[in-house]
Amino acid sequence: MLETLNAQPADALLALIKLHNADPRPTKIDLGVGVYRTGDGDTPVFGAIKAAEQILLDTQNSKAYLGPEGDMGFVHALIPYVFGSDFDRSRVEGMQAPGGTGAVRLAVEVAARAGAKRILMGTPSWPNHAQIVSAVGLELKTFKHMTAEGTADLEALRAALADAAPGDVVLLHGCCHNPTGVDYTNAQWDEIAQMVAASGVLPLIDLAYQGLGDGMEADAYGLRKVLAAVPEALVAYSCDKNFGLYRDRVGAFYAVTSDADALAKAMANGATIARASWSMPPDHGAAAVRLILGDSALTAQWINELTAMRARMAEVRERLAAAQQIGPINMAPLGSQKGLFSMLPLSGEQIMALRERHGVYMAGSGRVNIAGLTTGNIEAFVAALKDVAG
Ligand code: PMP
Numbered sequence: 333m334l335e336t337l338n339a340q341p342a343d344a345l346l347a348l349i350k351l352h353n354a355d356p357r358p359t360k361i362d363l364g365v366g367v368y369r370t371g372d373g374d375t376p377v378f379g380a381i382k383a384a385e386q387i388l389l390d391t392q393n394s395k396a397y398l399g400p401e402g403d404m405g406f407v408h409a410l411i412p413y414v415f416g417s418d419f420d421r422s423r424v425e426g427m428q429a430p431g432g433t434g435a436v437r438l439a440v441e442v443a444a445r446a447g448a449k450r451i452l453m454g455t456p457s458w459p460n461h462a463q464i465v466s467a468v469g470l471e472l473k474t475f476k477h478m479t480a481e482g483t484a485d486l487e488a489l490r491a492a493l494a495d496a497a498p499g500d501v502v503l504l505h506g507c508c509h510n511p512t513g514v515d516y517t518n519a520q521w522d523e524i525a526q527m528v529a530a531s532g533v534l535p536l537i538d539l540a541y542q543g544l545g546d547g548m549e550a551d552a553y554g555l556r557k558v559l560a561a562v563p564e565a566l567v568a569y570s571c572d573k574n575f576g577l578y579r580d581r582v583g584a585f586y587a588v589t590s591d592a593d594a595l596a597k598a599m600a601n602g603a604t605i606a607r608a609s610w611s612m613p614p615d616h617g618a619a620a621v622r623l624i625l626g627d628s629a630l631t632a633q634w635i636n637e638l639t640a641m642r643a644r645m646a647e648v649r650e651r652l653a654a655a656q657q658i659g660p661i662n663m664a665p666l667g668s669q670k671g672l673f674s675m676l677p678l679s680g681e682q683i684m685a686l687r688e689r690h691g692v693y694m695a696g697s698g699r700v701n702i703a704g705l706t707t708g709n710i711e712a713f714v715a716a717l718k719d720v721a722g
Contacts, residue, residue, distance in 0.1 A: 344696055352693040360691035361713055363704040366510065366672050367578060368544075368641055371706045378576045380634035384620035398615060400606040401599070402428025406618040407584050409625035413548055414539065414569060414586070416556050425599050426586035427606065428613045432540040432570025433460060434606075435583040439536050439566040440468045441605045442587070442598055443501050448534065452492045453503040454478075454485070456675070456697060458510045461503060461538075473500075477512060482665040484509075484516045489524065493531040500533045501566075504558070507551035508541035508671025511699035515545065515670045521554035525561035535562060540570040543638045544645070545670035548574075563590040566598075571621050573672070574638055580617030641703075645672070648705045655714050659721040666702075675699050682720045690716035 348364040367375045377385075401407070407426040415424055429435040440451065451465045454477030465472045475492040479485045493502065504524070509515055516524060528535050537555045545551045559565055564587075571582040587598035606612070624630040652674075653667025666674045678686070678698045686692040692713060694700050705713055 348693055348695065351687075355691055355693075357691040359709070359712060361693065361704060361709050361716075363692065363694040363700040363713075366573075366701055367703070368573065368576065368645075368672065369701075369703045369706070371644060371708075373704075373706055373708075375576070375578075378634060378637045380624050380630050380637060381575060381577065381617075381620050383630055383633070384623040385616075387623055388616070388619055392619070395615070398612060400427070400603040400612055402613040403615060403618045403622055404428075405626075406582075406622040407586075409622050410569065410571075410584060411586075413625075414542070414552060414555065414567065415559065415588075416552065419556075419559075422592065423590060423595070424586055424588045425595050426567075426584050427599060427602050428618050429568075429583040429585045429606070430610055430613045431572055431581040431583040432538065432568055433464075433583070434581070434610065434613065435568035435570065435585040436461065436536075436538060437464050437468075437609070438585040438602050438605055439568045440464050440470065440501075442585075442601050443534060443536065443566060444468050444470055445601050445605075446534075446598075447499055448501045449499045450497070451501045451503050451536070452496060452533065454489065454505075456511055457503075457505070458538075458540075470501075477509065478514050482512075482514060482662070482669075484514050484520060486516070486520050486523065490527060493527050493533060496531050496533045498532065500531075501536050502528060502531075502533045503536045503538065504554070506537045506539035506542065506555045506567075507545045508673075510540070510671070511673045511675055511695070511697060513666070513669030513671055513674040513702075516554055518553050518557075521557045524554065525557040528558055529561040535559075535565045536568065537565065538568045540568075541573050541671045542569075543574040544642060544672060547642070548635070548638070559588055564588060564594070571617070575617070575621055575624075575634065576637075577617040577621070580620075581614050582617035582621060583613075645702050648702050648710065649674075651710050652702075652705070652714070655717075658714070658717045661717070661721055672701055672703055673699055674702060676717075678721060685720045686716055689719065692716050 450471045455474040476488040542551045567586040569584045589595040655663040676698045
């Protein structure tokens with residue numbers, strides 16, 4: 333029977349990791365997979381996480397099952413950070429999920445069970461968004477996320493919403509857009525909140541990089557604006573970047589409603605979907621986050637570590653922007669783009685030439701992981717870009 337399965341394309345980004353690992357050149361540069369790196373090229377465990385893990389090691393006396401909703405102390409501890417300290421807590425409830433991926437999956441499945449037929453989404457987007465929408469069996473309607481000038485394309489979003497039908501969901505990146513780094517400005521979010529409210533579509537906000545753009549509060553601006561304007565919304569959250577927990581798979585799915593009965597039903601449906609998918613989310617990373625957020629000294633330590641990450645990425649962006657113009661590529665916008673990623677308008681041949689001639693590894697889309705650049709390799713990267721595109 334299994335021989336009848338269709339072959340599947342290899343995951344391009346995972347294949348890139350293998351190619352990079354096999355390259356013997358010591359000067360090679362990995363701008364592929366989306367993890368933060370220090371100026372030394374490492375992806376260390378946060379000190380605050382290590383401290384919380386030590387507490388867990390010393391005090392955790394059971395690993396008995398928690399339930400499909402996971403660690404509710406973790407889920408509730410995040411609420412003031414995501415929704416704001418003054419958010420009406422009766423409007424929101426959540427559950428833990430295996431990473432932001434699990435949270436997006438839960439959100440899309442709950443929307444489908446509530447009768448959603450279509451997801452409106454700006455492209456390019458994180459490739460897994462489209463895969464999840466398709467796996468759940470919903471239709472995807474795309475619009476352009478970015479203008480040719482490299483700004484967020486509000487008109488395309490406006491047109492998509494004007495064309496929306498009842499039962500549509502609009503998927504928005506809360507901050508640090510993957511893969512473009514092009515976020516909506518606060519003034520644009522003000523408009524988006526009104527546009528979404530007027531359209532009647534259900535917003536699904538994916539917040540996977542809070543704190544990596546302008547800070548924890550600033551990065552929640554758009555989400556909070558939209559939630560203040562609409563009666564209902566879904567949120568998919570990831571702690572895998574802002575707590576450096578990647579492989580521990582730490583995320584949360586939230587529903588916001590104006591009706592207690594709808595909120596309870598959203599959670600009950602989320603729980604049955606979780607039960608039939610992974611039964612319960614992995615505990616360890618979420619427990620560590622709960623301990624950090626419940627202790628002011630650990631919270632301050634975590635915020636300091638997050639601030640240092642953001643400062644390093646800002647410095648790299650500033651240096652890239654200083655290159656100004658490389659052939660047809662305007663480097664200046666990279667300075668104001670947000671988060672781990674930006675996209676360079678390179679052809680497939682140029683991306684291959686960067687790999688073969690210079691050992692620079694980046695996704696075929698031209699997406700670069702800003703944190704892959706360090707004081708030690710940024711000049712070489714700019715020189716390589718000049719060689720292939722200048
Ligand atoms: N949403 C977006 C936009 C992402 O870029 C990612 C992953 N990089 C995720 C969700 C999921 O993150 P994870 O499952 O690793 O927590």
